Amino acid sequence: MADDILLNKTAIIERCLGRIDQEYKGHEQELETNFTRQDAIILNLLRVCEAAIGAAMHIVRLRHLGVPQESREAFTMLCDAGILNEQLAGHMRAMVGFRNIAIHNYQKLNLEIVRSILDKRLDDFRQFASFILQMTSDE
Secondary structure, three states: OOOHHHHHHHHHHHHHHHHHHHHHOOOHHHOOOOHHHHHHHHHHHHHHHHHHHHHHHHHHHHOOOOOOOOHHHHHHHHHHOOOOOHHHHHHHHHHHHHHHHHHHOHHHOOHHHHHHHHHHHHHHHHHHHHHHHHHHHHO
16 A cells, blocks of 8 residues: 555655756756856755655554664664665765755855765665665555
């Protein structure tokens, strides 16, 4: 049976990744100069992060894996339970670190890190969304 919460989180991830692609692809050079585009990209990155964290927390609760004391711990618990592989869990934990910097120290946000995420790490979110969909279809 499909879990509505997980399906909703997956839809949010997919929608926000689509918005990031619309704003970034073909406009890569504008990241530093177009602040409206920059804000749209960062806002959607934050939404993707929040949806992934919410999904991880929900899976931890459904599987009775414990109570994470911080967001990144949910991904560790999924990995320790053999639900999520170590590489993806590590990438998702790093994403939590980025989210914390983006939320709490927006002025110090390094655009080179944002660019690196946009160029190299968005597939982690796609992989996580696929993992969620596969998990919900198996149950």
